[in-house]
Amino acid sequence: xxxxxxxxxxxxxxxxxxxxxxxxxxxxxxxxxxxxxxxxxxxxxxxxxxxxxxxxxxxxxxxxxxxxxxxxxxxxxxxxxxxxxxxxxxxxxxxxxxxxxxxxxxxxxxxxxxxxxxxxxxxxxxxxxxxxxxxxxxxxxxxxxxxxxxxxxxxxxxxxxxxxxxxxxxxxxxxxxxxxxxxxxxxxxxxxxxxxxxxxxxxxxxxxxxxxxxxxxxxxxxxxxxxxxxxxxxxxxxxxxxxxxxxxxxxxxxxxxxxxxxxxxxxxxxxxxxxxxxxxxx
Numbered sequence: 001x002x003x004x005x006x007x008x009x010x011x012x013x014x015x016x017x018x019x020x021x022x023x024x025x026x027x028x029x030x031x032x033x034x035x036x037x038x039x040x041x042x043x044x045x046x047x048x049x050x051x052x053x054x055x056x057x058x059x060x061x062x063x064x065x066x067x068x069x070x071x072x073x074x075x076x077x078x079x080x081x082x083x084x085x086x087x088x089x090x091x092x093x094x095x096x097x098x099x100x101x102x103x104x105x106x107x108x109x110x111x112x113x114x115x116x117x118x119x120x121x122x123x124x125x126x127x128x129x130x131x132x133x134x135x136x137x138x139x140x141x142x143x144x145x146x147x148x149x150x151x152x153x154x155x156x157x158x159x160x161x162x163x164x165x166x167x168x169x170x171x172x173x174x175x176x177x178x179x180x181x182x183x184x185x186x187x188x189x190x191x192x193x194x195x196x197x198x199x200x201x202x203x204x205x206x207x208x209x210x211x212x213x214x215x216x217x218x219x220x221x222x223x224x225x226x227x228x229x230x231x232x233x234x235x236x237x238x239x240x241x242x243x244x245x246x247x248x249x250x251x252x253x254x255x256x257x258x259x260x261x262x263x264x265x266x267x268x269x270x271x272x273x274x275x276x277x278x279x280x281x282x
Contacts, residue, residue, distance in 0.1 A: 011103035130236030156231030
């Protein structure tokens with residue numbers, strides 16, 4: 001069975017489970033942010049382990065469930081946790097869930113993550129909208145034969161495609177409007193992706209700052225590349241869960257990342273409740 005056929009099989013399984021629900025927005029929840037899915041009404045919950053060919057989350061803070069339903073009245077599908085390259089998955093497996101979301105017909109993807117703050121003005125718990133990224137993972141998930149059948153929209157599915165605007169300016173503006181209505185600001189930042197699982201060294205963080213990065217993490221970039229290959233608009237939102245190495249006297253830990261994510265879940269859920277009705281009209 002080809003990779004495309006595996007994606008098609010998973011999408012067909014999910015369409016049967018979703019019935020008349022046709023999700024327009026896909027949301028991926030990063031470390032410690034999974035409780036945002038509880039805001040979805042009329043929930044249809046499907047564990048990743050039940051979905052054909054779907055990779056399983058192995059990291060604490062990633063529940064490994066798909067939650068579909070209405071998010072403030074908008075048909076949406078939420079991935080409660082993701083898989084990472086450092087878990088031993090291939091780039092194609094890491095991006096398999098995004099391929100499936102594309103096959104289900106989503107028009108926009110909201111990708112969240114827990115990130116280390118490189119910009120010294122950031123504070124723990126702050127939300128930052130991604131304006132661009134730097135791929136330091138050493139791979140591109142599209143390497144290998146191109147599959148044009150993933151071009152679910154006109155002009156997509158191409159071998160070579162434009163990445164001038166990986167994260168939609170329009171979606172960022174809508175997110176900032178929604179945040180302002182909730183009484184807080186979302187600055188823009190540049191996300192640098194590394195493989196992990198070890199945290200970065202202080203020297204690496206100084207190098208990343210020189211390159212222009214303001215955030216560092218271990219996800220999101222492969223999903224963004226694949227989403228753009230399929231013509232899906234992307235909104236990236238990082239939760240600053242810790243200050244990067246060398247910026248704090250505290251040693252870095254996954255527990256800190258997880259707890260910081262939990263502190264911002266309510267704010268993120270409120271943001272999505274205001275934002276999603278705007279996204280369905282893009």
